[in-house]
Amino acid sequence: MSPEALRETARHMVETVPQASALGFKLLSVEPGKGSIFTPWREDLVGDPDTGVIAGGVVTAVLDHVCGLAIISTAKDRTTPLSTATLDLRIDYMRPAAPRADITAEAHCYKLTRNIAFVRAHAYDGDPQDPIATAQAAFVLKRPEAR
Amino acid sequence: MTPAQRLETFLGRVPYVRFLGMRAELAGDEMTAALPFAPHLVGNVALPALHGGVIGAFMEMTALAQLSVTQPSAKVHKTIDITIEYLRPGRALTTYARADVRKIGRQIANVHVEAWQEARLKPVAALRGHFMLSDS
Numbered sequence A: 001m002s003p004e005a006l007r008e009t010a011r012h013m014v015e016t017v018p019q020a021s022a023l024g025f026k027l028l029s030v031e032p033g034k035g036s037i038f039t040p041w042r043e044d045l046v047g048d049p050d051t052g053v054i055a056g057g058v059v060t061a062v063l064d065h066v067c068g069l070a071i072i073s074t075a076k077d078r079t080t081p082l083s084t085a086t087l088d089l090r091i092d093y094m095r096p097a098a099p100r101a102d103i104t105a106e107a108h109c110y111k112l113t114r115n116i117a118f119v120r121a122h123a124y125d126g127d128p129q130d131p132i133a134t135a136q137a138a139f140v141l142k143r144p145e146a147r
Numbered sequence B: 001m002t003p004a005q006r007l008e009t010f011l012g013r014v015p016y017v018r019f020l021g022m023r024a025e026l027a028g029d030e031m032t033a034a035l036p037f038a039p040h041l042v043g044n045v046a047l048p049a050l051h052g053g054v055i056g057a058f059m060e061m062t063a064l065a066q067l068s069v070t071q072p073s074a075k076v077h078k079t080i081d082i083t084i085e086y087l088r089p090g091r092a093l094t095t096y097a098r099a100d101v102r103k104i105g106r107q108i109a110n111v112h113v114e115a116w117q118e119a120r121l122k123p124v125a126a127l128r129g130h131f132m133l134s135d136s
Helices: A003-015 A018-022 A056-072 B003-013 B015-020 B052-070
Strands: A026-031 A032-039 A047-050 A083-093 A101-110 A115-126 A131-141 B023-027 B030-035 B043-046 B080-087 B096-102 B110-117 B123-132
Touching: A003 A018, A003 A026, A003 A032, A003 A056, A003 A101, A003 B123, A018 A056, A018 B043, A018 B080, A026 B023, A047 B015, A056 A083, A056 A101, A056 A115, A056 A131, A056 B015, A056 B052, A083 B015, A083 B052, A115 B110, B003 B023, B015 B052, B023 B052, B030 B052, B052 B080, B052 B096, B052 B110, B052 B123
Parallel strands: none
Antiparallel strands: A026 A032, A032 A101, A083 A131, A083 B080, A101 A115, A115 A131, B023 B030, B030 B096, B080 B123, B096 B110, B110 B123
């Protein structure tokens, strides 16, 4: 897939899937096996009303989504579109995000077998070296039926 | 506050609970959370299926809602880590979840959650997590 086609596929996945669009996801970058997504802070996404910190659930959703992005970006060409389903997702919350902070999430699909993708991801609210959460996940790949 | 009032307070105070459209009811000391299907929760339009992150987030909020009932605190408890297992696609239906508080320590709670749709014995996903308890 050309970089332009990959970016178009990625933008579609990040910005038009209903839940992704509802959370306001924006595609930041995509390259084979890697991707990053930006999530702007919003009042209605707050999880702790005392502090205005974004909900853990939003971080969970963006980490899951960015893992899927890293996987579909491994596709070599358009004839093998990948559909993915999460098998398991482990998230460690290292610290709360800053109040009213936007979230950036990055993922790396570091191993792809015929049926399974293994992915690591992290989310941060400013400094990439100071993550708010890290994730480790396995996904099942659903390839088109061989004809 | 009664347990039911604590639950109502938690659900009413957290904006993200309203974003999801999540509800919860107490039957005695047993809480069942419900997430009615809504178009903005979809992660796969072709199936259609709920977004995996939505199911994970719903189970995490179920654990926090249960802890707001069993461990009263003026502040929201904080998630330390969660492991989510996806067992079946979440279809365009209401999803239910129950949380089982396995251990309450001085600072940390261990909680298991199971989510299902049409049949309790056919769960769509499960979550295990640790939560840092806020001081009351």
